[in-house]
Amino acid sequence: MPTNDEFQVYREALAAELQPAMGCTEPIALAYAAAEVGKRLGGYPEAIDVEVSRNIVKNVKSVIVPNTGGLSGIEAAVAAGLVCRRPEARLQVLADVSDTERAEIRERAELPMTVRQSHEPDVFFIKVTGSLGGKTAAVTIRTYHTNITRIEENGVTVLSKDDVCADAQADGEAWSIPELIKAARVMPLMEAETLLNRQIDCNSAIAAEGLKDNWGATIGKILLARKPEDPATQARAWAAAGSDARMNGCELPVIIVSGSGNQGITASVPVLIFARALKIDRETTLRAVLLSDLVTIALKQGIGKLSAYCGAVSAGCGSGAGIGFLEGLTDKEILGVIRNALAITSGILCDGAKSSCAAKISMAVEGALLALDMVKNHQTFKAGDGIVQSTTDSTARAVGRIASRGMVSTDREIIEIPRGNPRLQTREESRPSFLSSV
Template sequence: MDYISLLQSEMRPAFGCTEPIALAYAAAKAVSVLDEFPNHIHARCSANIIKNVKSVVIPNSGGRKGLQAATTLGAIVGHPERELEVLESATDEDRKWLGTLLDANFCTVSLAEGVDNLYIEITAETDEHTAVVRIENDHTNVTYVAVDGEIVSETINEIKKVAKTEYAMTFDSIYEFSKTADISGIIPQIKQQVEYNTAISREGLSNDYGSNIGQLLLLDEENPSLETKCKARAAAGSDARMSGCPLPVVICSGSGNQGLTVSVPIITTAEELGKSDDELYRALVFANLLTLYVKSGIGKLSAYCGVVSAGVVSVAGIAFLKGDSKDIIENTLVNGLASLSGIVCDGAKPSCAGKIAISLDGAFMGYKQARLNKNYQKGDGLVAYSVDETIRSIGTVAQGMKETDVVILNEMLKH
């Protein structure tokens, strides 16, 4: 497994929540292929895309939410080469046009059934031509482009082969790589993760976003503990991101909230303890890789809440940063997953910040259990006979939650 290449492909900056941005990117791509602005756009999306776009504020949209707004703004702004940063250049004129097109029902949306959890199909039409663009399995993985029924060649750079995110990983291989390997090839992305994710965390702590979970955690705390700082700073980044803050985040496993959760507590701990850059960077390599490993069975979109796995991994990364034994790091991960793997995903929205704080809190309890050798026993619930088997069990449970996803979406659409 080429871990450097994997991290380079996964650790990308995203401007706004990744699901609405993926819709915007697909729409921009369809318009660019059509080569003229369409009269109408239709978006067919998987349930998980609908769930994660419904309630989150789209950056640079004037505070708007929803699939129609994300798709339409992407079509207006264009520039698909910017991928997950496609909406960064939206102007006041774009926002005015967005309002006009939304009032005119320019964009319609329907549920795509029997598809993978991450699926988007955009159909853009003029009076004479039709373009179709599909994205599957990854937020920028364009798997199909056609104009007037003619398939566009798949040799162009924008089209990649569909690939399930199942990685040939083990806990031991990730641990050894992070400890000893030459990581110079991923340092630019790691530095960017530190810079971007710290900046949006500070923004969330300084201004009014969502339910201000990050700020609430610091109320009445004259001298907050390191654990409280970790929870508050990670949650604050999500407060800002879920409420349309126009700052990018370096994502992990296709998610900005997971990118924030897995990185900000480790960055905070490194600052507090005076760790070297090399120690910080290796801990972040470990945590990002471990998140990708845990999520490889769960899937990028699922009824299983992704910040749970990211929160547990983040605290395991703190143990790695502090030089704890491999046994303590393993048990921190297993204890946290055993305690927290019941939190469901009900879409991207401000309460994600609360789930980040809760997940980190439970993960810190798991870390304390590990240090005091009060671990959950093998065979109890989902605790398997090795850390790798436990990770696989969690993935199997998450894959079995497809019907749960449908029930959650149906309930969300009632409100």
């Protein structure tokens, strides 16, 4: 029997990754940095400078910031954090906003602030600087959403922690996916159980909300109308509905994976739907979600938190592995599901956070279910079929290389394409911005 120490790295990863967040995590990271600035200044700044990487722009421009009365964009996220000034809440920094604060956010978001492109090498980079009454404060976040690496007050560094670029690369150290499957079967659930239960409860709740009201493009509702009693349709619909709500300002929390609420939903909700349909016991259900989370994290290790590669693909692969686990597939068969799914859906682009993320989640789950059906019919893609390699691990590394290196120029092109939201275009054109030169 394996010892607990063998699984310590997984337990630590789950504790770090399965965090609650309200709202899309990139604007919330901006609000978090701004909240720290506002708290240190003791009020709303007279002057504000925001420096961000291209990927932050892509994932903030079109998504609604919760508790702002429907506002979207960088200015709204920063203004919300500066008004609320509760950085101790981290990615739930906008969870408890009063009516007075909400009204102030709407007013402040229309005031001028400087927004400019970062020249740092990080894919994920945020720096918010404010000044008030002769005092200045600046907060830098790198690599992932809560990673404050530098705080400055009046030009003096008061906190510095690994303030260098540390984005993941495809050739970096990665977990062995076969070992993850073994861990999911035998790893003690003591510490993970609370995290997994919270993930199931929170993400199921926002999915139910997405199906209840008309959030976004209502992808979940549209899907569910096809075959409301079919577990495969339910899996796609419920996962999509969670994103419908989340991308459009729903004020319910989500448990994230790999820095993403959409990935947290995709990794958990489809597995839960199948567990209920198959009448699976609670422990096996938890182990299936555990496997899905671990596979999602592993596939993202070579990609990094942000990329032009849609993160729902990784989480869809995870959910396919988790559903295969529920259905009693062998380790080898589960590996085949993951490899098949990577071959099917790895072409989905990330063009930022917005309503269509729900549709991409649906397609990622569908790809995983097709991959699962292939395996159950004794079919797997072979090495040499496009990006497919001889093992699941080497296929994952190939995808990581494509996403972290090959798609850098894709990101630039995506950001240069004009946004289709007339309100956002008008708003951005009305004030100086670096976006046209990104």
